[in-house]
Amino acid sequence: MRAETLKGHLDGLLLACLEAGPRHGYAIMEALRAGSGGQFDLPTGTVYPALRRLERGGLIQGTWSAEGGRQRRVYELTPAGRRTLAAERGTWREFSAAVTALLEPAPRPVTP
Amino acid sequence: MTGGPAVEAYLRAVAASMPGPRQARNDILAELRSGLLDAIDAHRSAGLAAQAATEAAITEFGHPRQVAAAFRPHLAMIQARRTALALAATGPAVGLLWIAAALASHVTIRHAPPWQWHGAPPLSPEAFRVVGVAILIAVTSTLAIIATTGKLTRWLPASPRIAATAAAAAAAAGFAVAAADLAILAVLASQLASAPGTLAPLPVAAAAAASLTRLTLARRAARNCLTARASLT
Numbered sequence: 001m002r003a004e005t006l007k008g009h010l011d012g013l014l015l016a017c018l019e020a021g022p023r024h025g026y027a028i029m030e031a032l033r034a035g036s037g038g039q040f041d042l043p044t045g046t047v048y049p050a051l052r053r054l055e056r057g058g059l060i061q062g063t064w065s066a067e068g069g070r071q072r073r074v075y076e077l078t079p080a081g082r083r084t085l086a087a088e089r090g091t092w093r094e095f096s097a098a099v100t101a102l103l104e105p106a107p108r109p110v111t112p
Numbered sequence: 113m114t115g116g117p118a119v120e121a122y123l124r125a126v127a128a129s130m131p132g133p134r135q136a137r138n139d140i141l142a143e144l145r146s147g148l149l150d151a152i153d154a155h156r157s158a159g160l161a162a163q164a165a166t167e168a169a170i171t172e173f174g175h176p177r178q179v180a181a182a183f184r185p186h187l188a189m190i191q192a193r194r195t196a197l198a199l200a201a202t203g204p205a206v207g208l209l210w211i212a213a214a215l216a217s218h219v220t221i222r223h224a225p226p227w228q229w230h231g232a233p234p235l236s237p238e239a240f241r242v243v244g245v246a247i248l249i250a251v252t253s254t255l256a257i258i259a260t261t262g263k264l265t266r267w268l269p270a271s272p273r274i275a276a277t278a279a280a281a282a283a284a285a286g287f288a289v290a291a292a293d294l295a296i297l298a299v300l301a302s303q304l305a306s307a308p309g310t311l312a313p314l315p316v317a318a319a320a321a322a323s324l325t326r327l328t329l330a331r332r333a334a335r336n337c338l339t340a341r342a343s344l345t
Binding site: 024025026027029030043044045046048049050052053054056057058059070071072073080084 | 126154178264
């Protein structure tokens with residue numbers, strides 16, 4: 001899938017990747033890739049700037065930690081991040097329901 | 113922690129087109145390095161040999177210029193915010209030092225604007241006007257930058273234009289503050305030339321030293337903001 005298509009949703013998807021618990025950048029990227037069945041395959045290097053922006057906005061909090069011998073910057077959702085994720089999810093449900101209703105062919109009427 | 117030569121060369125290429133405050137850049141490069149090492153591990157456990165895994169990781173991360181470009185708005189915001197915070201922190205202190213210097217010196221304060229004080233040097237009216245305008249510019253842009261580059265970011269679109277505006281405003285604030293310092297130092301110089309006896313040496317020296325230091329730092333910060341802004345276009 002093209003990066004352009006993903007653009008408006010990347011923030012929400014990154015927040016969703018952190019919902020289950022803290023993760024470092026590469027793990028977030030892998031979650032994004034695996035969770036989308038390989039559809040979302042961005043250049044990994046461009047996910048990090050998005051994380052920094054979310055951090056500056058106070059939606060996630062990054063801290064360096066030395067787990068497993070390697071220094072990694074681990075991100076977790078802040079309370080504001082959780083609220084934003086919930087709001088994004090609500091908006092997406094309404095939007096996708098409306099788009100599905102319009103784009104999907106109506107189910108064939110059941111013949112008696 | 114260092115990666116292999118290929119990883120380090122990649123990081124150098126990213127750093128080359130990514131201006132910004134040193135600490136912020138180093139932190140970003142360290143994070144990219146640790147991410148690349150994670151990617152290499154992932155490709156190795158998928159069965160690739162060491163060199164092929166490194167190449168795959170670097171390809172996966174994207175072209176250095178693309179990665180640097182994605183970081184530039186963030187770094188410009190950081191540069192603008194740092195400048196604004198430094199100006200906000202030092203501004204009142206330098207101002208108070210000059211007020212203390214004026215009070216300690218034998219310029220008679222009447223209920224009049226500073227340039228009409230008894231014993232004030234002839235240059236004062238113009239200089240104080242420059243200082244007034246400069247402070248107005250510096251205070252408004254500093255407050256706007258501090259407000260928009262922090263948590264408020266979450267409501268703003270991720271646009272390089274906003275980062276460029278913040279960097280330009282920070283540069284304006286830095287140059288304005290430097291102009292204010294120059295103007296007040298010019299007043300001091302003319303007073304030193306005409307009536308040095310009226311000045312209290314210690315408070316005046318302290319205020320002048322503070323202004324000179326800030327003049328240098330503010331000018332440098334403003335230039336860095338202009339570099340960051342130029343990198344966005």
